[in-house]
Amino acid sequence: MKSKIGYRLSEIEQEAIAICYPWIFKGFQFLKPETGHELAIGSLLLGLCGGHKPWQDDPILQVNAMGLSFPNPIGMAAGFDKNALVISPLARLGFGAVEVGTVTPRPQTGNPKPRLFRLTEDGAIINRMGFNNDGINRIIARLEKIKDSKGSFKTTANIPVGVNIGINKIGADPEKDYPFLVGKVQDYADYIVLNLSSPNTPGLRDLQHPSRLRGILAAIKDQYPHHPPILVKLAPDLEEKEIEGIVETVIEAGITGLILTNTTISRPDDLQGAFRYEPGGLSGRPVRQKSTEMLARVARLSKGRLTLIGCGGIETGADVIEKITHGADFTQVYSALVYEGPGLVRRIKKEIVEILNQQGIKHISELKNIAL
């Protein structure tokens, strides 16, 4: 294996890295959170993630959704690879899909540091990153490099790649910016996610309300009628009535699906971590139930007319199964990767296969909606 810096690693070195890397990755959590994140991206970039053989997932995990085929139901959630730098290394960790972004029309540095906090006791993270990213043009240039002439992504495992788009903090015009971004990414994304739910961009979550959402979706359809599947990512803090309005609006607009959910601005009473009152979005274990409840609510309202991605607090195979039985077609994870490191996806897949075998279930799709 040749690393990105051109140094050819011997078989023994590769083996040593594969064995040590999960522990090195785990060690990143003792650094300042953002330094840990940068080192994780850096070492993935250098090819130090171990497991370089393409993953052979058990066919009982294979998922079809949005006209795409996913080798397993666990995707990398948005926000980890904001700049589309490590799609192939993440594929080699065993993910069934990678979502890059959130990417905005112009590059921006995000909020002042510190802006990322670990609540280790709670298995949680609070972030107020504020869409720090390189901007759409640089990200498109990176995506272009890893697509082949047939339009497929040349990632090691050839998995679907989603692009998550959002607006700049300054000078945003959502009704123009979202269509502009869809136009830019439509040839480079297997699916597109409109992020309307980050709590760290002032006014962003107001765009979830049907009056604004309808205008944005109509403008996209008008300008780019042949776009790839589009999903809207929602906050877990919406009221019942608001959820009903959003589901109606996206179905009427012909949108493919929803991602449930982004981070929450709420703070459960039993949080223990010292940083629990830091402003920003809370993710990880404390958001799991809230996200799953919202997923189930949306699944009941949409009655099979939308593709649903369950995201929030997944740590185990049983958590993935819980999302699928409550309406998810596919799932995503972020916070647990920070705590567990690169072995996470392999472990979750193993646990799912064990549960399915124990219960005599022939394929994961049999579980969909059974808890609704």
Ligand SMILES: Cc1cc2nc3c(=O)[nH]c(=O)nc-3n(C[C@H](O)[C@H](O)[C@H](O)COP(=O)(O)O)c2cc1C
């Ligand atoms: C540090 C951090 C940055 C994030 N950045 C984004 C982002 O840019 N866009 C987005 O849609 N979601 C972002 N998220 C939210 C995640 O994609 C996910 O929806 C949320 O963390 C819940 O999943 P989890 O509990 O598995 O972490 C971010 C989450 C974290 C922890």
